[in-house]
Every structure is written in structure tokens, then in C-alpha cells.
Ligand code: HEC
């Protein structure tokens with residue numbers, strides 16, 4: 213009997229140990245180079261304002277309050293301007309922990325899905341984002357926070373999602389265009405959050421294979437298409453410059469225009485041109501699971 217208690221105690225202690233928030237020393241970033249890159253990411257590929265903006269526009273104040281759905285239900289985006297009601301007195305370390313690990317200031321887990329993929333954002337890019345956030349106009353706007361019960365928090369995914377902790381994440385060499393494009397797609401723009409195929413009882417999500425319904429809070433919805441390099445199912449027949457041009461304008465070959473409220477190309481157009489080119493190169497190399505299934509038949 214005693215041994216059982218001991219084992220239970222050890223398991224609980226280990227779990228609590230794993231949950232305590234990782235602490236990774238983060239220097240306070242400053243300097244024009246960081247601020248410029250940060251602006252390009254926040255208003256561009258990382259599209260922070262798509263959720264945190266007062267409206268979903270690149271120049272809208274990041275004062276939060278708009279509502280999103282994750283697996284626990286409704287959650288409101290936080291005020292991330294440097295005000296009293298925002299993140300004015302957060303340290304760089306606290307900010308980087310919230311962005312990459314979805315851990316809040318009081319070590320409580322935040323919505324994991326909101327920042328999924330950021331975990332492996334390079335230190336350089338996180339520092340840049342923090343440096344830029346320090347320079348935006350502070351807005352006083354109290355956002356009501358969600359509180360989850362202990363049971364909700366420590367079930368389904370939340371626990372495991374906090375276990376892997378990236379220490380130092382080096383920047384990728386942007387001359388390795390395909391790998392750099394992969395990094396941008398997965399760890400900054402996170403195109404997969406919308407463009408993966410939907411998960412079902414029988415099948416896991418397939419990478420960029422499309423088919424998920426994206427809903428706005430107004431209730432309107434669109435299906436995100438397959439954007440793999442498959443000529444049959446994806447955008448394999450588009451040239452790289454057609455993909456870049458899509459990301460800048462929302463206009464697909466054949467004059468079809470995507471709705472920016474669903475695919476935030478009004479943000480992507482603020483990205484560095486070379487970054488968009490790297491994304492295009494990478495997308496062309498992604499194989500479609502649909503195509504693989506076809507080949508098997
Ligand atoms: C898909 C929507 C979405 C995107 C994109 C997004 N966030 Fe968030 N973020 C949220 C939500 C929702 C919360 C609040 C989560 C909660 O309360 O559990 C949050 C919380 C935060 C927090 C914690 C603030 C606090 O007071 O707890 C910070 C800091 C933050 N986000 C920064 C960023 C930055 C910087 C970016 C861009 C690199 C970004 N977020 C992109 C939805 C998003």
C-alpha cells in the first residue's frame with residue numbers, strides 16, 4: 213500500500229516538475245535591425261494582428277479582444293501592446309515564453325493552438341518581434357481572460373504540448389532557400405493551421421492537403437484548398453512567381469481572387485520579397501498525400 217502511494221506521489225511530482233515553465237535567458241533586444249525585422253514579421257508573415265489586432269488588419273493596434281475557437285472553446289486574443297493592461301511590464305523572457313511555449317506570465321498554460329508552430333521560431337526572429345512590440349503605441353484595453361479548470365487544462369494535449377522545450381534555436385541560412393522556406397511556412401506563417409486536411413476518426417491531418425473549413429466569428433466560412441506541389445490536387449502548375457504574386461495580392465492565376473479575411477495575404481504582402489520567394493520554392497516541393505494515395509491504387 214505504501215509503495216503505491218509512493219509511486220503515485222512520484223508520478224505527480226514528475227508531472228508537476230515537467231509543467232513548471234521553462235526559463236530560457238532572453239536578452240532585452242534593441243536596435244534598428246531587430247525592430248525592422250520584427251515589424252516585417254508582425255505585420256507580415258507571422259500576421260500577429262490577424263488575431264491580436266483590434267481589427268484583422270496589419271496596421272490595426274494589437275489591443276486584443278477578438279474571439280477565437282480552440283479545442284476548449286472560445287478564447288479572446290490578448291492585448292499585446294506595451295500598456296498597463298497589455299504587456300508593458302513583461303520581460304523579454306516572459307514574452308518569448310508566451311510566444312513560443314504558450315505559457316503565460318503566471319506560468320498558466322495559454323491556448324496552445326493559437327501559437328502552434330512558433331516553438332521552433334529562431335531566437336533571432338523572436339527577439340526581433342519583441343523589439344518591435346516594445347515600439348508600438350500602448351493601448352489601454354482590458355481583455356477578459358479565459359480560465360480553464362485544472363481538469364480541462366491537464367487533459368488532451370495541453371500537458372504533452374508543453375513538454376518539449378526549445379533552448380537556443382539558431383537562425384536558418386536564408387541561402388538554403390528550400391529549408392528556409394520550410395521554416396517560414398511552418399514556424400512563422402503556419403500555413404498548415406488552415407491548409408492541412410481535416411482530422412477525422414480514421415485519418416490524421418495531412419500536410420497542406422486542404423479541405424478544412426475556416427470559419428470567421430461572423431459565421432461565414434470557406435474551405436482552405438490544397439497548396440502542395442501536386443499538379444493535380446495542389447498548386448503544382450503555378451510558377452514560383454505566380455505563388456509570390458498570390459501572396460502579395462491574393463490573386464491566383466486565372467484572376468481568381470481569394471478573400472483576405474480567410475487567407476491573410478494583406479499581411480503577407482508586407483513580408484520581405486525574398487521570404488515569399490523561399491515559401492514558393494518550398495511549396496512546390498511538398499508532396500500531396502492525395503497524390504500518393506492515387507499512385508497506390
Ligand atoms: C491564431 C491567433 C493568434 C495568432 C496568429 C497570434 N496569437 Fe498571440 N495569442 C492568441 C490568443 C487567443 C491568446 C490568449 C490565449 C489564452 O488566453 O489562453 C494569445 C496570447 C498571446 C500572448 C500572451 C499575452 C498575455 O497577456 O497572456 C502574447 C505575448 C502573444 N499572444 C503574442 C503573439 C505574437 C507576438 C504573435 C505573432 C508572432 C501572436 N501572438 C500571434 C492568438 C494568436
Ligand code: HEC
Pocket residue numbers: 397401402403404405406407426434435436437438439447458464468469470471474475476480491
Ligand atoms: C487563417 C487561415 C489561413 C492561413 C493562415 C493561410 N491560408 Fe491560404 N487560404 C485560406 C483559405 C480559406 C483559402 C481560400 C480562400 C477563398 O476561397 O477565398 C486560401 C487560399 C490560398 C491559396 C489559393 C489556392 C487556390 O487554389 O486558389 C493559396 C496559394 C494559399 N492560400 C496559400 C497560403 C500560404 C502559402 C499560407 C502561409 C504563408 C496561407 N495560405 C495561410 C486560409 C488560410
